[in-house]
Amino acid sequence: MKARDNSISIVNRDCKIEGILHFTGHLIVEGIIEGTLLAETVFTEENSNVKAQISAISLTIAGYFEGDIEVTGTLKLLKTGDVRGHVKCHNLVIDEGGIINGSVKFISAEDPQIGPT
Numbered sequence: 001m002k003a004r005d006n007s008i009s010i011v012n013r014d015c016k017i018e019g020i021l022h023f024t025g026h027l028i029v030e031g032i033i034e035g036t037l038l039a040e041t042v043f044t045e046e047n048s049n050v051k052a053q054i055s056a057i058s059l060t061i062a063g064y065f066e067g068d069i070e071v072t073g074t075l076k077l078l079k080t081g082d083v084r085g086h087v088k089c090h091n092l093v094i095d096e097g098g099i100i101n102g103s104v105k106f107i108s109a110e111d112p113q114i115g116p117t
Contacts (some may be wrong), residue, residue, distance in 0.1 A: 006025055066085055075092050087104045092104065
């Protein structure tokens with residue numbers, strides 16, 4: 001098994017990124033992302049806005065997310081998180097106040113098609 005990258009990337013609150021994005025290590029989203037996101041560990045801040053298809057190992061959402069989510073590890077929705085779309089994950093944690101409008105399907109953590117390659 002490949003060791004995880006401990007690097008940190010930040011999409012600042014004044015940034016908007018569109019397209020197919022690949023990140024290793026940790027990604028912190030304060031701004032806007034639209035498109036497809038393949039990542040290891042992602043944290044979306046309270047005022048972030050993500051409209052994407054995302055595949056990740058770990059995802060924490062504190063802002064707005066619209067699209068499809070696939071997470072092999074844990075998806076955590078904080079009290080300010082708002083998800084609209086389809087969710088596939090191994091573990092799901094929702095803080096009181098967190099919102100999911102869509103479908104949720106639980107998957108095996110060993111699913112080889114999720115996460116960056």
